[in-house]
Amino acid sequence: MIDAGAPDLRERLTLLELVDRVLNGGVVLSGDITLAVADVDLVYVGLRVLLASVATLERMAELEVAP
């Protein structure tokens, strides 16, 4: 079994929807400090890894409860 603190996949996906909007949408300014395109790409790489690992955890949990 995975421990109770493991993040729920559904919540992760809502987070992805949100991160997608706050990073790709909205007015982009050349403020004093802004995110570089390369940084945004890095976030996506990180999120993919995170989501993939959550999905794997859930599959493992399913296997363990299966008879």
Add this chain to the structure above:
Amino acid sequence: MTETMLATEASYLYGIVAADGFDSNVLDGIPTVAPDRTARLVGTGSIAAIVSDVSLAEFGEAELPSRLNDALWLERAARAHEAVLEAALAATSVVPFRFCTIYRTDAAVQDYLEGNGAALEALLERLHGSVELGVKGFVDDGPLNEALRRRSDHESPAETSQGRAYLVRRQAERRLDEERRRFTAECAKAVHHRLTAAARDARANPVQPRELSGRDDEMFLNAAYLVPRDEPSFRRELERIEREYALFGFSFEVTGPWPPYNFVPSAEEVS
């Protein structure tokens, strides 16, 4: 000059609102990207910026890239960015800015407002009373294949030779694949067209692969629609579409209401 050089804090910009009649009390108690700070308004004219103070030790140019790779930090900050905008959205129309747009001082934010007042006012006018809804469409191959097979069954002739039957079956499968792709693409177009007609504005984004959608069925539509805040006709049209397309294994996911992230221009058009 000295003040800027010694500064340890900066002004994080969430979005722009029409200042007339906007009660900044709605921002009280809303967690900001720096949890111990409160969001406030900057601006003296008819438009105002929603900002909060952030520490440059956390949000400085050199520090940000590593923070972004900290999933917990990113999640907390992204949710706070959204929470502040949603609190404002509940009370008025909002022009959302991209995550981590930061000015060194309130004075710099004020300069931005003064330099772009007319464009921002026009934008607020266009977005007035509107919110963004996200709609994703998914197709389950099983029911769709069945529906398409039923449709084409009468066309397949009976075969006697085994080898010949195999070839015919393979051909039929390939035809089915092709037909499924074509049918799904046509449906995506038709659905987007109908939803666009029920909305004030629309934007189709690239569909996401299964690993991002987290679903076994395939995404065929990933769109955002700008709709009137209190008007149910868009949702009614979507419910009609859901009923009509369920037979083919199509289903839909709605998110929002969101601040209109997909319906604001990029910097070049505002400045």
